Amino acid sequence: MSSNQEQHRARDILVRYCKRLPKIELHAHPNGSIRDSTLLELAQEHDQRGTISSYPNVREIILKEDRSLQECFKLFDVIHVLTTDHSFITRITKEVIEDFAAENVVYLELRTTPKSNVLTGMTKRSYVEAVLAGITKANLVLCENHQLHAHGIQVRLLLSIDRRETTDQAIETVKLALEMKSHGVVGIDLSGNPVTGNWKTFLPALTYARQCGLPVTLHCGEVPVHNPDEVEEMLAFHPDRLGHACVLQESQWERLHNLRIPVEVCFTSNLRTGCVKSICDHHFAWLYKTHYPLVICTDDRGVFSTNLSSEYAIAATSFDLSEHDLFELAKNATRFIFAEEPLKRHLDRIFAGVEPNYR
Numbered sequence: 110m111s112s113n114q115e116q117h118r119a120r121d122i123l124v125r126y127c128k129r130l131p132k133i134e135l136h137a138h139p140n141g142s143i144r145d146s147t148l149l150e151l152a153q154e155h156d157q158r159g160t161i162s163s164y165p166n167v168r169e170i171i172l173k174e175d176r177s178l179q180e181c182f183k184l185f186d187v188i189h190v191l192t193t194d195h196s197f198i199t200r201i202t203k204e205v206i207e208d209f210a211a212e213n214v215v216y217l218e219l220r221t222t223p224k225s226n227v228l229t230g231m232t233k234r235s236y237v238e239a240v241l242a243g244i245t246k247a248n249l250v251l252c253e254n255h256q257l258h259a260h261g262i263q264v265r266l267l268l269s270i271d272r273r274e275t276t277d278q279a280i281e282t283v284k285l286a287l288e289m290k291s292h293g294v295v296g297i298d299l300s301g302n303p304v305t306g307n308w309k310t311f312l313p314a315l316t317y318a319r320q321c322g323l324p325v326t327l328h329c330g331e332v333p334v335h336n337p338d339e340v341e342e343m344l345a346f347h348p349d350r351l352g353h354a355c356v357l358q359e360s361q362w363e364r365l366h367n368l369r370i371p372v373e374v375c376f377t378s379n380l381r382t383g384c385v386k387s388i389c390d391h392h393f394a395w396l397y398k399t400h401y402p403l404v405i406c407t408d409d410r411g412v413f414s415t416n417l418s419s420e421y422a423i424a425a426t427s428f429d430l431s432e433h434d435l436f437e438l439a440k441n442a443t444r445f446i447f448a449e450e451p452l453k454r455h456l457d458r459i460f461a462g463v464e465p466n467y468r
């Protein structure tokens with residue numbers, strides 16, 4: 110066998126291992142995780158209804174590869190035009206869950222921004238209800254078709270505050286999350302274009318969430334920020350988790366190291382959007398070496414054409430991790446979920462049960 114063939118074979122074995130591995134996904138935006146085929150279908154439907162002006166332009170934006178961070182946000186705007194119907198929201202949520210289930214994700218925390226739209230009669234509440242309907246449908250379909258792997262998939266929801274919103278809109282989202290707690294809403298996320306807005310606008314809402322017992326995760330240090338104090342202030346807030354944390358100053362890395370706030374690591378997203386220069390420069394190396402709490406995630410599996418198994422495979426090949434190291438990473442992620450304790454224990458049991466196969 111040539112060395113090229115050997116490399117391919119080793120890669121195949123690794124990818125199959127990563128797919129089989131039970132995994133936890135804690136950073137996934139449904140609207141960024143839509144299948145391209147579904148997006149194109151929705152675009153065609155809007156084209157027929159006359160609700161988008163140029164199908165070829167939309168198609169080009171959807172199928173473009175290698176997007177900059179700003180181009181990603183252009184795509185999100187297009188996606189949000191395509192997903193203004195409740196039925197579409199339900200459909201994409203269901204499909205996203207099916208895709209994660211198909212690669213042995215046993216716990217999935219989706220995070221989505223509740224949206225209102227006067228034209229379609231959508232309110233933030235009805236948006237979230239449509240997402241919850243998608244979760245219910247996915248569970249039904251997966252069970253009916255026996256598509257679930259042995260452990261099933263548990264899904265919980267975080268409500269995101271978009272950096273374009275006002276303080277009042279952010280507070281409305283937190284109140285909604287509190288009302289929807291019994292339906293599987295387990296936390297709050299701050300996301301959106303990192304060069305937009307000032308995160309302090311949302312501090313009252315985030316503080317309120319915390320006072321009411323809702324855990325908070327913040328997209329932090331995705332780009333060299335327009336507001337240089339932002340990372341500092343976010344660390345001082347001490348969220349329950351941090352998304353990305355790519356661009357920190359020397360003193361902030363030190364601070365982070367002492368705070369031990371779990372970091373959601375998204376390799377492909379960070380590379381594609383230029384948040385890190387190369388995989389060798391990725392802060393995972395430092396986090397991993399220092400036994401820092403972290404979890405490997407996808408961010409936007411549709412936008413970045415990735416999946417969680419591939420992200421684990423990237424960790425293995427780029428940082429020389431063994432299969433057992435990957436298992437430990439997947440298992441340890443249960444410590445950082447926002448869901449209730451009994452579910453945490455259930456997940457721990459799943460990993461304990463399969464551990465002998467992964468030694």
Ligand code: 6MZ
Binds near residue numbers: 181221271328331408
């Ligand atoms: C910051 C991001 C993001 O909420 O409509 N989002 N925010 N950085 C990122 N890295 C690339 N990826 C996604 O999903 C899409 C929304 O999630 C946030 C943005 O606000 C985007 O509009 P939902 O389901």
